[in-house]
Structure formats: structure tokens, C-alpha cells
Amino acid sequence: MESGALIAPVLRARRNRKDRIGDPLLRGLSGLAAAVAVAAILGIAYEVIDVASPAISKFGIGFVTTNDWNPVTGRFGAAPFLYGTVVTSGIALLLAAPLSIAISIYLTELAPRRLRRPVATLVDMLAAIPTVILGLWGILVLGPFMRDTVEPALKSVLGFLPIFSGDPSAFGYLTAALILTIMITPIITSVTREVFETVPPELKEGYYALGATRWEMVRRVVLPYSRAGIVGASILGLGRAIGEAIAVAQVIGGAYAIHTSLFHTGGTLAAQIAAQFAGATSQLQKASLAYLGLILLVFAVIVNVIARVIVRRGRLPEAEFTPTEVEAL
Secondary structure: OHHHHHHHHHHHHHOOHHHHOHHHHHHHHHHHHHHHHHHHHHHHHHHHHHHHHHHHHHHHHHHHOOOOEEOOOOEEOOHHHHHHHHHHHHHHHHHHHHHHHHHHHHHHHHOOHHHHHHHHHHHHHHHHOOHHHHHHHHHHHHHHHHHHHHHHHHHHHHOOOHHHOOOOOOOOHHHHHHHHHHHHHHHHHHHHHHHHOOOOHHHHHHHHHOOOOHHHHHHHHHHHHOHHHHHHHHHHHHHHHHHOOHHHHHHOEOOOOOOOOOOOOEOOHHHHHHHHOOOOOOHHHHHHHHHHHHHHHHHHHHHHHHHHHHHHHOOOOOOOOOHHHHHHO
16 A cells, blocks of 8 residues: 555656546547447447338338238238247257357367367358358358258158148258358357356366366356357347348348248248349338338347347356265265
């Protein structure tokens, strides 16, 4: 305390005019940056609502539940695209989250040190591939493979389920979901890996000292300690999946109907906007596409709010063995 009291006057004496304006300048620039971010979000929302207002006035909230999209008759509805967005994004998250967690565990706990950086770099490179290239690969490679191999196998084994009924197709919900899985896996993996690396080493070493195996240490220390981070990473990937347009538009087929089977073609909110906005033939069609964008924006906000609630409630007690486990060790 005494040394601090002696140092403070010396620092104040050494400050020049530039140093004295540093604090208010930092506060002003930081506040301006935050204000610009908020203004950008509000501006985007206002513009989308303004363009969508004719469709909002004509169709109202019923637009969300209407299963119709006919530019000729001027009837539009978001139900098939909202359904496609939920299905493809949900499947992608269900596949990508466990895969990403497994990759992260391997890179942080199991992989030899000489392999960690090359493997992590290759995984991260997936995120750098342009989405249109992934979509093209989906058309040329993944789609035919799904139609000729994967979907017939799923139908033969699980064809009694409605989601695996129908004729196999190179385009559809399942192909689009797999493309999204490839796209969001590196995002979830990157964040999850960083979270795993923040687990205190003393917790791991303490578990090993009690005689725990590596799997027990991962299950009872790394995963519980990182749960909030894993949820945040998964929601980040889900947000990317919900908003992806080009690659999904290339492989989903673009149908204007709701189909139970994952083999059928369909559409998503983002893909429909990307495919038709530039070529809209009427003001009402353009307004309806903007209405889809507004729904997508609200959808993204709801997902992020839910994620924050889950993260805040995801606080867990510190990892520890139960008395029975300690006695067994």
C-alpha cells in the first residue's frame, strides 16, 4: 500500500497533455463504436420492415403459417421455408455438435503434440472454403452419392419412418443438412477447442491423482467445466446454418411445399431470398421476400436469446468424484 501511494504522485507528475486526454478519448471512441453497432442493427431492421410493409399489411401474421408461394396469383407464405430452415439447421446442429466436440477432445487431450497444429489448421480451413464451392461440390459429388448410396440404405433400414420414406434424390433436405454440417463443424470446433484449453490443469491433474482414467477426466472435468462454452459454440454454428443461403439454394431443390421425408426437395428462408429477390417480378413479391428476411432476423434473435439464457443457467458445480467413486478408487 505504501509503495502504491508513493508511485501514484510520480505517475501523475509524468503525465503530459496527450496522456490526460487518453481516458476521455478512449471512452468516447469505445462509446461511438458501440453506438455504431446498435445503429447498424436498428437500421437494418428498419429497412427490412419498411420494404416488407406491403406484405405485412396484406398477409399479416398468417403469412407465417401459409403454405403457398405463387407470384402469378400474388399469394405468398413462409411456412415451407420456415419448416425447411428448422429441419436443415436442426439436423446440421445434431450432426455437427457431437462431431465438433469429439474433434476438440482429440486435439486438446489425445492427439500427439506434433499432430495438433496440422489437424487443427486443416479443420479450420473448412471454414475458408467459399460457400458456392461447397454448393457446387454438393451438386457434383455429395448429391449423387446420397441418391445412389446413403438414401437407399436409409430407406431399406428405416423406411418405415416417414422421414426416410419416398424416392432417393440428389437434392433435398438431407443433402442440404449435410452441406450445412460441413460448414458449421469448423466454427463449433474452433470455439470448443479454445474453451477446452481454458480448463484449469490442476483440475485435470487432481483427477488423475485420484486414479481416474482419461475418459473419466474428460467426462467429469472437461465437459462439465466447458458446458456453457459448448452451448455458445453450438448456437454460433446454428446461427451460421440458419443464415446460409447460396450453398443451400444449390442443393435443396427449391420446392414450395412441406414434405415429411428428408429425401424430398424444399426451401429455406435464406435460400429463397437469395434465389428470387433480384428477379422479383412484382412489388408484392419483393415485399414478401423482405418479410421472409424479417422472419429470419427475428428467428436469429430468438435463437441468440435462448442461447444466452441456457449459458446463464448452465452453471455447474465444480467437477468432483462422488464418495462412492472415491472409495472405489
